Amino acid sequence: MAKCEKCAVDVAEEDLYADHGLQVCEDCKLKSSVSPPETCATRKNMIK
Numbered sequence: 001m002a003k004c005e006k007c008a009v010d011v012a013e014e015d016l017y018a019d020h021g022l023q024v025c026e027d028c029k030l031k032s033s034v035s036p037p038e039t040c041a042t043r044k045n046m047i048k
């Protein structure tokens with residue numbers, strides 16, 4: 001058994017994903033991928 005480093009839920013090691021250097025569960029991984037930080041888009045617009 002392994003533990004998600006974000007929400008601390010117990011998951012199988014095969015269900016852990018690397019996210020920004022953390023070992024997280026599938027839920028946390030999906031959450032972080034569907035909502036990218038808005039600062040990226042904002043910064044791109046500022047460069048232009």
Ligand SMILES: [Zn+2]
Nearest residue numbers: 004007025028
């Ligand atoms: Zn999690």
